[in-house]
Structure formats: structure tokens, C-alpha cells
Amino acid sequence: MSTEIHRSGDRDRLEALLWRAAPVSGRTGARPALGIDPIVVAAVRLADAEGLAALSMRRVAGELGVGAMTLYGHVPGRGELLALMLDAVLGELHPDERSVTSGNWRARLDAVARANRTFLLRHPWAAQVTADRPPMGPNALRKYELELRAVDGxxxxxxxxxxxxxxxxxxxxxxxxxxxxxxxxxxxGFPTAARVVAATTSVREDPERSFEFGLERLLDGIGMLIVNPGR
Amino acid sequence: MSTEIHRSGDRDRLEALLWRAAPVSGRTGARPALGIDPIVVAAVRLADAEGLAALSMRRVAGELGVGAMTLYGHVPGRGELLALMLDAVLGELHPDERSVTSGNWRARLDAVARANRTFLLRHPWAAQVTADRPPMGPNALRKYELELRAVDGxxxxxxxxxxxxxxxxxxxxxxxxxxxxxxxxxxxGFPTAARVVAATTSVREDPERSFEFGLERLLDGIGMLIVNPGR
DNA sequence: GCGGCTTCCGTACGCTGTACGGTCGCAGGC
DNA sequence: GCCTGCGACCGTACAGCGTACGGAAGCCGC
Structure with missing residues (x-):
């Protein structure tokens, strides 16, 4: 089901698709009734709703009312489709660029962290795709640029x-x-764990609180670096 | 390929397998020529060598010189096997308990972090399995206990x-x-990214250095909490 | 009108997880 | 010692996967 990128030519094709490079355009023959974007949109919707495991080429094609093999005329394979989906949803991040480039550094990094968290909660499959280290597309690069600006100066x-x-x-x-x-x-046999579990289940340990705690610690540590950048 | 746990009875069976609870033991009939442990060991070796995508029930059975369906007499399914594999390899963590319970808090958390990092580098598939949130087995609980002790007192x-x-x-x-x-x-169009890439590719940005940097910041931030635990 | 290119997609192959049911060997009862 | 029955082993089969291959059909430039 993972279906990585194998053939080296597909890598170049994926790069071209990520940047939406126009095809060679020796315009002749039947013009396509389908494009990359509708495919990616349908695939993202399916993955959001039912997860990566439910995302099969046949299902995506079915959502588009098209034969399964038709997709392969627009996308080299499933692995490349996942990479395209990732870059597509990454475009949702930081819609307002100023939110991560204005205010003091702590507010900026706080905004970056929260934006990324809600992003991953909305598209849990994106984490799995990222683990395969697909090539960066324009939206991944834009995100990298904006987050670097948050720590610039x-x-x-x-x-x-x-x-x-x-x-x-x-x-x-x-x-x-x-x-x-x-x-x-x-x-x-696990006394410390027993103590902590007993104390936290009554307080309803939720991941939200854990995130807030971790972010606070992280920003504190980063603050110590910024005060004294000499490593 | 993911193959989560579906049927609720399998959840109980998995729990029993994790804790190696003895079967009902109305001893009669042929005694098993195979056990859970050899299956888990073979599966871990395969996943370490070729990744989770190569780990099919047929492959594991083949490594053991046994028919594919034989595995289902010992393990409810692939999802449960993954959970058993995870708990098995978690047993490798913190072999010397004192390394995470002696010294000052910073040395202890440093040891915890490095042990977990080398663990995940040795078994990259463990991260994917953890993402499915399988139930904690004895080794997962032992790890939790030891790491809690590192921040106790x-x-x-x-x-x-x-x-x-x-x-x-x-x-x-x-x-x-x-x-x-x-x-x-x-x-x-990405000036900051361009600047950073130009500066870092010459320095050979390696993940090792990035990890050391992050750990330092994290421990600094935790230190600020420990000095003043009033949140 | 026609030749050729391009897009669409039906079929097929090898792979997956696993449900079902048969076969066989060992243990207990007599 | 034999019979009975249970439990382990596993061959077959099915639905579904990604995708290679090649045919059918539509549209363009001539």
C-alpha cells in the first residue's frame, strides 16, 4: 500500500506536476477531460474523510466517475499522488502571512506551532506522507520560507x-x-506509573493540555538561545 | 496494508498475547510446534531489514518455514502482530535502568532522549506502528515507568x-x-529559504546536529520549569 | 477526408489479508 | 492397545490492491 517512487523518470514527472509545469504542448490529439487538480482534490477529500488506507486508485477514480486506469494518464502512480496531495494541503498553512511574521518572536513561533498543529489534526494522513520524505513542492517551500522568516532577524x-x-x-x-x-x-510493579495514572485520570489528561505544556517548555528553551545566541 | 484491529474479541486476545497469558490450557490435542515468540522475532527481523511494506504474513510464514495460515493460529491478524512486535522491541529500551534514574535530571532526560532516538533509528517501523496507538504491553509500560522515574522527585x-x-x-x-x-x-521567490539553504549546504546540515540542537533547547526549557515549578 | 497523436479504460497479473474447512497427530478414557 | 476427540497445521479461495499492456475512440493539423 505504501508504493514509493521507484522509476527515476517518475521523479522528474512528479517534480513537473508539483510545480504544475505545462506539458510539452505539441497540441494535438484529444484534449484531456480531466486534470491533475480535480484528482488531487478528490483524493484529499477521500483521505480526510476515511484515511490513507481507504485511498485506493480505484476509489479515487470512482469518486470522479472515471475508470481506474485513467488516473495513470495524469499521475505516475499512487506514491506521486500522495506527494501531490501533501503539497496541495500544505497550501492551506499560514493563509495570512503576517500572522507568522509580525509581533515578537514568541508570538510568531506560537502562531507557527498552532497553525501546524491544527493542520495535522485536520489532515492526519499528512504526517504519514511526510514520513516518506517526498520532494518539496511550491507550497512546502512557501511554508519553509514563512517559518524561517518567523525566526529571522x-x-x-x-x-x-x-x-x-x-x-x-x-x-x-x-x-x-x-x-x-x-x-x-x-x-x-509499576509504582510511579500507577501513581501518575491515578492522579491524571481524575484530572482528565487531554492531549490539548499536553500540547500547551510542551509548547511552553519549548518556547522557554528557545528563548534562552535567543537571549544568548552564542550556542 | 494497515489492517487495524476490528473485531472486539481480537482486542482481548491481543491483550492476553501481550502479557503472554497462558492459554486456557485444557491440555489435549496436538501441542503447538510454533509459538508467538518465534513469529514475533522473525517479523521484527524482517521489518528491520526491509521495512513494514515488505512485512506480509506470507513472508513471515516463509521465514519460519511454515504455511501462511499457520500464523493465524497464534496471532489474530497482521495488526495484532504489529502491536506485539512493537512491545517486543520496546523491551530493548533502557537495558540498564540506572542510566535513566541516576545523575541529575538533565543527565537522566538526556539519556532517555538518546536511548529513544537510537531505538527509533534501529527500528524505523516502530514509529509507524506507534501512530496507530496500539494498546500498551508490559514493555511499553516498563518504558513509561522508567521515564517517569527520570522526572520524579x-x-x-x-x-x-x-x-x-x-x-x-x-x-x-x-x-x-x-x-x-x-x-x-x-x-x-523564497529569499530567506535561499539564504539559509546556501549557508547550510556548505556546512553539511546533518540531522544529527539538528537533533543535538533541539535537545539542548528542549532541556533548557524544561530546566526553567524545574527551577520554578509554579507552571 | 485523413493520418497521427493523445486520452480513456477493460483486462489481466501478481500481490495482499484472511475466512473456511480438511487433514492429521497427539492425549486421555477404557 | 485401541478409540475418540480436540487442536494445530495449512491448501484453497475470495475480494481488493497497484499497475502493465494494448485497444478504442476522439480531436487536431493538413
Missing amino acids: LGLSEPQMDHLVTLVDGFIRGSVGRGQAPPAGALA | LGLSEPQMDHLVTLVDGFIRGSVGRGQAPPAGALA
């Missing part, structure tokens, strides 16, 4: 800026979808 | 302790497998 070196953006993104990816309650019966 | 509340462990684990999960170089050609 603070007296940090360029590698520090990159690390900081990577750090915040990584924290978000790690923070979504965490925490399952252990079976309260089997806590014998 | 610091004057923190129990929810704070839980959040801290979740934060470090999440940071690790987010930090492994990050960073792909953008196609250097298409950086027009």
Missing part, C-alpha cells in the same frame, strides 16, 4: 534558523496523536 | 511528569527522519 546563524524551524515542526509532528490510557489493571 | 505534579515524558518522546518521534534538501533550482 533575531541574530541567529542560518543553521540555527533551520534547526529552529525543524525543531518546532518536529515537536508538532511528535505531539499530535499521543497518549493512550494503559489498562488500569496491570499496573502492579 | 523534582517537585513536579503528576500531570507535569506525564506531560514531560510525553514531550520528550514526542520530540524524539518528530526529530527522526527530518530534512530533505529542496531542489536548489526553484528557490526564486
Whole structure:
């Protein structure tokens, strides 16, 4: 089901599709009744609603009222479609550029973190696709650019800026979808865990609170760097 | 390929398998030539070597010199096998309990973070399995217990302790497998990204350095909490 | 009108997880 | 020692997957 990119020519084709490069355009033959964008939109809708496991080429084609193999005339394969879907939804991030470039650094990074979190909560499949490290498209690059601007002008070196953006993104990816309650019966022999579980289940430990806690700690630590950038 | 747990009875069966509960044991009939442990060991070896996508029931059975359907006499299905594999490899973590319970808090959390990182680098598939939130087995619970002890006795509340462990684990999960170089050609219109890419490609931005940077910031931020636990 | 290119897609192949039911070997009762 | 029955093993089969291949059909330039 993963279906990575294998053939090297498909990589170039994916790059061209990501940037919506116009085809060679020796205009002749039947003109297409379908384009990349409707395919990607339908696929994103399906993945949002039912998850990546339900996203089969046949299902996507069915949603479009088209034969399964028709998709392969527009997209090299499933792996490339996933990469296109990822870049498409990444375009939703930071719709207002000023929210991540105005205010002090802490407000900016706070906005970056929250935007990425709601993004991953809306499109949980995006995390799985990112894990395959698809090539960056225009929207991924735009996101990288904007998040770098959020940490620009603070007296940090360029590698520090990159690390900081990577750090915040990584924290978000790690923070979504965490925490399952252990079976309260089997806590014998785990005294500290038993104590913590007993104390937290009464307080309704929710991932939201855990995220807020982690973000606070992270921004505090980043603040110590910004005050003294000498590593 | 994901193959989650569907039937509710399988959940109970998985729980029993995780804790290696002895079967009902009305001893009669042929005694098994195969057990859960060899299956899990073979599956882990296969996943380590070729990734989760190559882990099919038929492949695992083949490695054991056994028919494919034989596995279903020991394990309810693929999803449950993944959960068993995860708990099995989690047993590798913190082999020396003192490494995460001795020294000052920073050394302890440093040890926790590095152990989890090398663990995820050795078993990249574990991150994917964790994303499905399988039930915690004995080794997952042991890991939770030990990591809680690393932040015990610091004057923190129990929810704070839980959040801290979740934060470090999440940071690790987010930090492994990050960073792909953008196609250097298409950086027009992204001045900050262009500047950073130009500065970092010459320094060979490696994920190792990014991890060290993030861990330092994270521990700094946690230190501020420990100095003043009043939230 | 026609030749050729392009798009659409039916069929097919090898793979997947797993439901079903048959076969067989071992253990307990007599 | 034999019979009975249970449990382990697993061959077959089915639905569904990604996608290679090649035919059918539509549209363009001439």
C-alpha cells in the first residue's frame, strides 16, 4: 500500500506536476477531460474523510466517475499522488502571512506551532506522507520560507534558523496523536506509573493540555538561545 | 496494508498475547510446534531489514518455514502482530535502568532522549506502528515507568511528569527522519529559504546536529520549569 | 477526408489479508 | 492397545490492491 517512487523518470514527472509545469504542448490529439487538480482534490477529500488506507486508485477514480486506469494518464502512480496531495494541503498553512511574521518572536513561533498543529489534526494522513520524505513542492517551500522568516532577524546563524524551524515542526509532528490510557489493571510493579495514572485520570489528561505544556517548555528553551545566541 | 484491529474479541486476545497469558490450557490435542515468540522475532527481523511494506504474513510464514495460515493460529491478524512486535522491541529500551534514574535530571532526560532516538533509528517501523496507538504491553509500560522515574522527585505534579515524558518522546518521534534538501533550482521567490539553504549546504546540515540542537533547547526549557515549578 | 497523436479504460497479473474447512497427530478414557 | 476427540497445521479461495499492456475512440493539423 505504501508504493514509493521507484522509476527515476517518475521523479522528474512528479517534480513537473508539483510545480504544475505545462506539458510539452505539441497540441494535438484529444484534449484531456480531466486534470491533475480535480484528482488531487478528490483524493484529499477521500483521505480526510476515511484515511490513507481507504485511498485506493480505484476509489479515487470512482469518486470522479472515471475508470481506474485513467488516473495513470495524469499521475505516475499512487506514491506521486500522495506527494501531490501533501503539497496541495500544505497550501492551506499560514493563509495570512503576517500572522507568522509580525509581533515578537514568541508570538510568531506560537502562531507557527498552532497553525501546524491544527493542520495535522485536520489532515492526519499528512504526517504519514511526510514520513516518506517526498520532494518539496511550491507550497512546502512557501511554508519553509514563512517559518524561517518567523525566526529571522533575531541574530541567529542560518543553521540555527533551520534547526529552529525543524525543531518546532518536529515537536508538532511528535505531539499530535499521543497518549493512550494503559489498562488500569496491570499496573502492579509499576509504582510511579500507577501513581501518575491515578492522579491524571481524575484530572482528565487531554492531549490539548499536553500540547500547551510542551509548547511552553519549548518556547522557554528557545528563548534562552535567543537571549544568548552564542550556542 | 494497515489492517487495524476490528473485531472486539481480537482486542482481548491481543491483550492476553501481550502479557503472554497462558492459554486456557485444557491440555489435549496436538501441542503447538510454533509459538508467538518465534513469529514475533522473525517479523521484527524482517521489518528491520526491509521495512513494514515488505512485512506480509506470507513472508513471515516463509521465514519460519511454515504455511501462511499457520500464523493465524497464534496471532489474530497482521495488526495484532504489529502491536506485539512493537512491545517486543520496546523491551530493548533502557537495558540498564540506572542510566535513566541516576545523575541529575538533565543527565537522566538526556539519556532517555538518546536511548529513544537510537531505538527509533534501529527500528524505523516502530514509529509507524506507534501512530496507530496500539494498546500498551508490559514493555511499553516498563518504558513509561522508567521515564517517569527520570522526572520524579523534582517537585513536579503528576500531570507535569506525564506531560514531560510525553514531550520528550514526542520530540524524539518528530526529530527522526527530518530534512530533505529542496531542489536548489526553484528557490526564486523564497529569499530567506535561499539564504539559509546556501549557508547550510556548505556546512553539511546533518540531522544529527539538528537533533543535538533541539535537545539542548528542549532541556533548557524544561530546566526553567524545574527551577520554578509554579507552571 | 485523413493520418497521427493523445486520452480513456477493460483486462489481466501478481500481490495482499484472511475466512473456511480438511487433514492429521497427539492425549486421555477404557 | 485401541478409540475418540480436540487442536494445530495449512491448501484453497475470495475480494481488493497497484499497475502493465494494448485497444478504442476522439480531436487536431493538413
